Amino acid sequence: MSSSNYCINIFKYSRYKTSEVSIGDLHLGNNHPIVVQSMTTTNTNHTEETVEQIKTIFDAGGQMVRMTTQGQREASNLENIKKELRQQGYDGPLVADIHYNPNAANIAAQHIEKVRINPGNFVDGAKKFETYEYTNESYFEELQQVKKKLVPLLKICKENNTAIRIGTNHGSLSDRIMSKYGDTPMGMVESCLEFLRICKDENFHNIVLSIKASNARIMVHTVRLLVQKMKEEDMNFPLHLGVTEAGEGEDGRIRSAVGIGALLADGIGDTIRVSLTENPENEIPVATDLINYTLQKEDHQPIRSVEDAVYHPFKYVKRNSVAIKNIGASNVPIVIGNKKTGQDTPDYFVGGGNNASSIIKLEDWKGIENKESKYPLFSVKELNDLPNCELAFLKLTYSQMDDAFAESIKNKSNVVIVLDTDNVNSVAEQRAAFLWLMDQEIVNPVVVYKKYAESFNEESQLKAACDFGPLFLDGFGDGIWIDYEEESELGLVNKTAFSILQAARVRFEKPDYISCPGCGRTLFGLQSTTAKVKEQTSHLKGLKIAVMGCIVNGPGEMADADYGYVGSGQGKITLYHQRKVVKRNINEEQAVDELIKLIKQNGDWKEQA
Structure with a gap:
C-alpha cells in the first residue's frame, strides 16, 4: 500500500475532494473555496459587545464566526446576537463553541447555523488524568452513554438544518481515550471516529471535523491519519485546520503557517482558523495569505514521481544522514x-x-x-x-x-x-x-x-x-x-x-510559548500577560511555557510544556509544573512573579547574559 494515500498525489497539487456541507447559506467542502473563520473573545451574554466584535471579524474578511457558549444562558442569547446582526445586514454563519454541556448544545442548535462539540468533554466532563482498565463490555457501555447524549443533538440539528463540527483537541482527550490509546495521534483520531460512527448510524452527515494541537508536528501527522482512517471507513467529511494556542506576533504566524501550510500543500483543508493571541480580526489576513499562497501551486511544473514506501506521513522519522563537521546525523539543523x-x-x-x-x-x-x-x-x-x-x-x-x-x-x-x-x-x-x-x-x-x-x-x-x-x-x-x-x-x-x-520542533533557540487566542471563557488579560511572561523569560532557551486562558484545554495542551499559567477564576491563576498543579488561585497581579519563582525553584532559571 502506498504511504501517500492520505492525499490524492504527493507529487502533484490537487484539492482533496470532501463531501459538501451547508452552514446556513455557506457551502463547505466539495469544490467550494476554502473558508476563513475566527472566534470572538467576548462574553457571549454581552450582546452588544459580541455583535460589534463579530462585525469586525466579518468586515476583515472572515466568513464564519464562532462564539464561546459555556452554558444554557449563553446558548439562549445566541438568538439575540443573531437577530441583531441580521438587522445590521450581517448574514454570515455563526457557530457555538460547546464544552462539557450537551444541554447548551441542544439550545444553540436551534438558533444558529453550526455547533462545535468537543468529543473529549461532551459527555465525559473535565479530565481527571486517571487511567482506567476497560473490558470490551465496559468500553461499549461508555460509548452507549456517548450515543445517549449525542443523538438528541443530532435530531435537533436535522430539524433546524444545523451543522456540527466535531472538534478534537490534543489537550482534552477523554480519560477513556487516554486509557486505551494514550496521548497519541491514533487516540485523537479515534476520539473523532467514535462520534462520527454514531452520526453515520443516525444518518446525519452535515459534519465538519477538526483535530488540533499546539504542536504543529502532531497536528499535521494526526490530520493526515484522520483522512486515511476516514477513507478506510468510506467517509470524507470536510476538514477545519488550525494550530491551536499558536501564540502571538511573528512566532504565532510562523507556527500556524508551518502546520496549516503543510496540510494545505497536500490539498487537505476546507476551512482554516489561525489562532493568535491577538484581536481576532488580525487572524483573517494571515489565513487569507496562506490560502492564496497555496493556490499558486495549481498547474505547477510536473514533478518526477518516486517510490514513496520510505515516506512516513503519520509520524516523525528523521532521514538518516552522516555527519560532516556539525551538519547531519544527530546534529540540529x-x-x-x-x-x-x-x-x-x-x-x-x-x-x-x-x-x-x-x-x-x-x-x-x-x-x-x-x-x-x-x-x-x-x-x-x-x-x-x-x-x-x-x-x-x-x-x-x-x-x-x-x-x-x-x-x-x-x-x-x-x-x-x-x-x-x-x-x-x-x-x-x-x-x-x-x-x-x-x-x-x-x-x-x-x-x-x-x-x-x-x-x-x-x-x-x-x-x-x-x-x-x-x-x-x-x-x-x-x-x-x-x-x-x-x-x-x-x-x-x-x-x-x-x-x-x-x-517544526527540530531546533530550539529560544523559549517555546504556547498561548491561546482567548475567548469568552478567558479569565484574565491574556495578551498583556503573555507579553509580560515573554519579557521576563525570553532568555530561557528551549524552555516550554504555556499561557492558557482557562481550564478547558489548559492542562492537556501543556502535555509537553515545562510550565503552565492557567486561568482558574476571575483574576485568579493556577500554576503548573508539567501537568501537576503547584499553586492554585494566585491573584493575577502576583502570578507572573510566582511563575518566575517556580522556574527558579526547579533549577530552570538562568540569569540574562
Whole structure:
C-alpha cells in the first residue's frame, strides 16, 4: 500500500475532494473555496459587545464566526446576537463553541447555523488524568452513554438544518481515550471516529471535523491519519485546520503557517482558523495569505514521481544522514544566513559576494586572521573535479538528480547537498528529492534552499514557513538556507529560519510559548500577560511555557510544556509544573512573579547574559 494515500498525489497539487456541507447559506467542502473563520473573545451574554466584535471579524474578511457558549444562558442569547446582526445586514454563519454541556448544545442548535462539540468533554466532563482498565463490555457501555447524549443533538440539528463540527483537541482527550490509546495521534483520531460512527448510524452527515494541537508536528501527522482512517471507513467529511494556542506576533504566524501550510500543500483543508493571541480580526489576513499562497501551486511544473514506501506521513522519522563537521546525523539543523545580524546569528554565512561562491562557518571566521577560510559552493557539473577539502557544498535541483549523480555522490563523503528548487510547488518537489535520495541510499546531509525574488518581509515569512516547515516536520533536512533579493529589516531572514525550525520542533533557540487566542471563557488579560511572561523569560532557551486562558484545554495542551499559567477564576491563576498543579488561585497581579519563582525553584532559571 502506498504511504501517500492520505492525499490524492504527493507529487502533484490537487484539492482533496470532501463531501459538501451547508452552514446556513455557506457551502463547505466539495469544490467550494476554502473558508476563513475566527472566534470572538467576548462574553457571549454581552450582546452588544459580541455583535460589534463579530462585525469586525466579518468586515476583515472572515466568513464564519464562532462564539464561546459555556452554558444554557449563553446558548439562549445566541438568538439575540443573531437577530441583531441580521438587522445590521450581517448574514454570515455563526457557530457555538460547546464544552462539557450537551444541554447548551441542544439550545444553540436551534438558533444558529453550526455547533462545535468537543468529543473529549461532551459527555465525559473535565479530565481527571486517571487511567482506567476497560473490558470490551465496559468500553461499549461508555460509548452507549456517548450515543445517549449525542443523538438528541443530532435530531435537533436535522430539524433546524444545523451543522456540527466535531472538534478534537490534543489537550482534552477523554480519560477513556487516554486509557486505551494514550496521548497519541491514533487516540485523537479515534476520539473523532467514535462520534462520527454514531452520526453515520443516525444518518446525519452535515459534519465538519477538526483535530488540533499546539504542536504543529502532531497536528499535521494526526490530520493526515484522520483522512486515511476516514477513507478506510468510506467517509470524507470536510476538514477545519488550525494550530491551536499558536501564540502571538511573528512566532504565532510562523507556527500556524508551518502546520496549516503543510496540510494545505497536500490539498487537505476546507476551512482554516489561525489562532493568535491577538484581536481576532488580525487572524483573517494571515489565513487569507496562506490560502492564496497555496493556490499558486495549481498547474505547477510536473514533478518526477518516486517510490514513496520510505515516506512516513503519520509520524516523525528523521532521514538518516552522516555527519560532516556539525551538519547531519544527530546534529540540529544548521542555519545558513546573513552574518550581519544581532541575536539570531547563523551557523554559516555566504561568501563570494552576489555570486555566492563559498560558505563560511561563522565560528571559524571569527577565530582566525585569514578571513578567507571558506568551504566551496559548487554545481553538479563540478562534482567530479572537486578539490580535496574537509567540507564542500553542492547546489542542485531534483531534476539534476540522476543515475550519474547518484554514482558520483556516493564517493563524496565531504559533500553537503544544497537542495534548490524553481518549482512553485517547492514542498512536493523537494520532498520527492528526499525520497529519491533515500531510495538510492544516499546519506549525505541536505540543506534545504529556496530563493525569494522579492523584498523579504512579513508576508515572505509566511511563504517561507509554508515552503520549509513541512519538510522539517517530516524529518527531512539537515539545514535551512533562505535566500532573498533584499530584506526589509536586518536579521529578519535569520530570525525566520530559526523560527521555522522551532515551529517544526527540530531546533530550539529560544523559549517555546504556547498561548491561546482567548475567548469568552478567558479569565484574565491574556495578551498583556503573555507579553509580560515573554519579557521576563525570553532568555530561557528551549524552555516550554504555556499561557492558557482557562481550564478547558489548559492542562492537556501543556502535555509537553515545562510550565503552565492557567486561568482558574476571575483574576485568579493556577500554576503548573508539567501537568501537576503547584499553586492554585494566585491573584493575577502576583502570578507572573510566582511563575518566575517556580522556574527558579526547579533549577530552570538562568540569569540574562
